[in-house]
Amino acid sequence: MAFMPELPEVENVCIGLNRSVVGQTVARVSVRRADVVRGLCRPRNLLRGQAIQRIDRLGKQFALVGKRSVGGEASGSPACVCIHLGMTGSLRFYPSGQRLKPDNHTHIVWQLEGGGKMAFRDPRRFGGLWTFDSVASLEASRWSKLGEDALTITPGKLHAGLTTTRRAIKAALLDQAVVAGLGNIYVDELLFGCGISPLRPGSEVSRPDSRLLVRRMRALLAKAIRLGGSTLRDYVNATGQSGGFQGQHQVYGRSGETCNICGKALVSTTIAGRTTVYCPGCQN
DNA sequence: CCTTAATCCTGGAAGC
DNA sequence: TGCTTCCAGGATTAAG
Numbered sequence: 001m002a003f004m005p006e007l008p009e010v011e012n013v014c015i016g017l018n019r020s021v022v023g024q025t026v027a028r029v030s031v032r033r034a035d036v037v038r039g040l041c042r043p044r045n046l047l048r049g050q051a052i053q054r055i056d057r058l059g060k061q062f063a064l065v066g067k068r069s070v071g072g073e074a075s076g077s078p079a080c081v082c083i084h085l086g087m088t089g090s091l092r093f094y095p096s097g098q099r100l101k102p103d104n105h106t107h108i109v110w111q112l113e114g115g116g117k118m119a120f121r122d123p124r125r126f127g128g129l130w131t132f133d134s135v136a137s138l139e140a141s142r143w144s145k146l147g148e149d150a151l152t153i154t155p156g157k158l159h160a161g162l163t164t165t166r167r168a169i170k171a172a173l174l175d176q177a178v179v180a181g182l183g184n185i186y187v188d189e190l191l192f193g194c195g196i197s198p199l200r201p202g203s204e205v206s207r208p209d210s211r212l213l214v215r216r217m218r219a220l221l222a223k224a225i226r227l228g229g230s231t232l233r234d235y236v237n238a239t240g241q242s243g244g245f246q247g248q249h250q251v252y253g254r255s256g257e258t259c260n261i262c263g264k265a266l267v268s269t270t271i272a273g274r275t276t277v278y279c280p281g282c283q284n
Numbered sequence: 285c286c287t288t289a290a291t292c293c294t295g296g297a298a299g300c
Numbered sequence: 301t302g303c304t305t306c307c308a309g310g311a312t313t314a315a316g
Contacts, residue, residue: 060310087309088294105294124293126310167286176311184309273288274309 005085007060007150007181008224013091014057017064020093021118025051026066028111036107036122039131046081046108046131053078056135058143059150059180060084062091065135077134082142083120086127093118150181150217159210162202169205170198171272182217184274185252186224190217192251197283198276199269223248251277 005013029046031037039045050066057063064081083091094100096115108120108129120129132138148157161178162169172178173187182190191198193216196209205213227248250260255268255277264281 084310086293086311122293123295124309126293165285171287174310275307 005060005087005089006183006186008186008221010057010060010062010085010181011151011221011225012228013085014055014062017055017062017091017093017118020095021052021112021116022054023051024112024114024116025049025069026110027113030109030111031107032102032109033107033125036120036125036127037129037131039129041131045079046129047079047110050079057149059146059176060183061143061146063135063138077136080132080135080138082130082132082138084127084130086122086124088124089120089122089127091118091120146176146180147178148180150179151221153179153214153217155207155211155214158214159205159207162205162210165202167202168198168271169196169200169202170274170276172202174272174274181221184276185249186217186220188252188277189250190220192279192283193220195283198271198278200284251279253277 026047026049029043029048031041031043031046034041037046047064047066050068053065053067055062055064062083064083066079066081068078083089085091094117100106100109100117100119102109102119103121105123106119106121107125110118112118120127122128130138130142132141147153147161158179162172165172167175170187170191173182173190174184188198190213194209194212196205196213251266254266255275257266258264259266259279259282262279262281264279266277267280268275268277270276
């Protein structure tokens, strides 16, 4: 069992970083593993000398948005670092005085004026950083390929994305171009909550189904955010605390166990290359 | 259009 | 106990 930073985990880190690092200036950037950075890997592209203006999020990705000081190096439009945590990534803040002991998996460390630090760590390196001149160029290139965020997508948009394909609904919901932010855990939980089989073709999703999916999706994600995300193994939020959502799982990781609603055995199969668990009694 | 499989990578778990 | 093997997964790419 591995951990996946999906939308709720990313949102919690985002909230934490917005409280802890926004407004602070980056004094120094240590690049301990350059190959986790795609794009121009130079300190100035990783916000050195800039104040962190805000942290944006779309789906499972963050953007650290810098603000170049007037008269500083290349003043003008802000620079921007997009971060994807992959499966095992974390972005943690260490307040001034708290010790950071970097290990082999600590790839990037931002030293902040004032003494705090922020560190990107990712043992399996499925995650990474992408550098951009500005938020606008991130949005025009990388983020333009993503669908609407799972917290704000409308039933109409979701319905349009699902019904134009004959793919299984599970495969469509995992597709970040349809809706951004869902991964394997939450798709399985969402489909169980809606009584929809993960195998159902997207073309057979009704408008009421789409409305139900959006309602449940928001509730599920909001609850997971409130509980601090799903900690399976590696996940910690911006301050290093683990989440409390994993105890809430109805189907994920419960193959062969009994359904909490009808008592039938939960079934495991593979859809779109992903382990999928569902209840054959409750979902159709 | 769709699916499958391989790729990247590490560490936990299971098997002998 | 200490090996080896398998497996997990997000995103991308190639092949069928």
